[in-house]
Amino acid sequence: MTPEAPLLEAEGVTVRFGRIEAVSGVSFSLWPGEVLAIVGESGSGKTTLLRTLHGDLAPCSGRVLYRRRSGETVDVHALPEPARRLLARTEWGFVHQNPRDGLRMAVSAGGNVGERLMAAGARHWGRIRAEAAAWLARVEIDAGRIDDPPRIFSGGMQQRLQIARVLVTNPRLVLMDEPTGGLDVSVQARLLDLIRSLVRELGLAAVIVTHDLAVARLLADRMLVMQRGRVVEAGLTDQVLDDPQHPYAQLLVSSVLQA
Ligand SMILES: Nc1ncnc2c1ncn2[C@@H]1O[C@H](COP(=O)(O)OP(=O)(O)OP(=O)(O)O)[C@@H](O)[C@H]1O
Numbered sequence: 536m537t538p539e540a541p542l543l544e545a546e547g548v549t550v551r552f553g554r555i556e557a558v559s560g561v562s563f564s565l566w567p568g569e570v571l572a573i574v575g576e577s578g579s580g581k582t583t584l585l586r587t588l589h590g591d592l593a594p595c596s597g598r599v600l601y602r603r604r605s606g607e608t609v610d611v612h613a614l615p616e617p618a619r620r621l622l623a624r625t626e627w628g629f630v631h632q633n634p635r636d637g638l639r640m641a642v643s644a645g646g647n648v649g650e651r652l653m654a655a656g657a658r659h660w661g662r663i664r665a666e667a668a669a670w671l672a673r674v675e676i677d678a679g680r681i682d683d684p685p686r687i688f689s690g691g692m693q694q695r696l697q698i699a700r701v702l703v704t705n706p707r708l709v710l711m712d713e714p715t716g717g718l719d720v721s722v723q724a725r726l727l728d729l730i731r732s733l734v735r736e737l738g739l740a741a742v743i744v745t746h747d748l749a750v751a752r753l754l755a756d757r758m759l760v761m762q763r764g765r766v767v768e769a770g771l772t773d774q775v776l777d778d779p780q781h782p783y784a785q786l787l788v789s790s791v792l793q794a
Pocket of ligand 1: 552555556557575576577578579580581582583584746
């Protein structure tokens with residue numbers, strides 16, 4: 536069944552910091568349940584685009600449209616701030632590269648997951664704790680660690696906890712900024728497997744920023760290649776990786792193959 540409308544649409548999004556144009560006229564659609572990877576070298580504008588999709592940064596031109604659970608389509612940057620924050624709590628999730636940016640390091644692991652449920656309206660403490668425990672198990676964190684604060688967790692555990700905190704409220708759209716960056720290769724592989732199975736199981740739509748083409752290959756249905764703020768290539772992941780058309784995309788793919 537083809538869904539009748541995209542979940543998220545970027546239309547000619549341009550973002551400037553002073554004289555620097557970090558994102559230039561980016562357009563794409565994301566469909567329900569679809570995973571889109573945004574790849575490109577450092578400084579190509581990936582994170583700026585992601586933060587703009589989330590409404591944290593305002594574009595100087597263009598717009599971002601999101602179709603709510605209710606079916607209504609909203610212009611993310613025209614929403615009053617409280618309405619945008621409510622969407623961020625109830626329908627979206629953001630996974631930061633550094634778990635410190637997405638977790639409260641001094642609050643227990645269970646508290647980190649439970650407080651997100653409370654922010655979305657849950658009130659029954661017993662149910663909140665049970666749900667938090669179930670999510671810790673889902674992200675492979677031992678039940679005995681529920682009262683430990685994430686500051687004493689390993690980097691991989693912190694990232695898995697951040698994912699539990701984001702997914703516990705059953706978001707429809709998850710934005711991830713280099714979710715496996717900064718981790719050891721073996722830890723990355725385990726985390727990628729976990730993300731892949733959760734995304735499939737929950738039917739999530741996701742936008743994943745990465746400079747790692749292997750992450751795109753494993754997780755994404757489609758990908759955009761960015762260079763200096765522009766999308767230079769877009770297509771199905773296998774198509775782009777196996778037969779890139781733009782010279783920059785060719786260079787990116789061949790440099791990984793040679794590495
Ligand atoms: N807050 C800011 N103030 C000024 N310039 C910024 C700011 N944030 C980003 N930039 C600039 O915008 C451009 C795009 O940066 P961005 O972080 O989006 O790239 P990126 O592709 O995510 O890079 P990386 O992979 O290194 O995270 C860069 O030239 C960067 O210096």
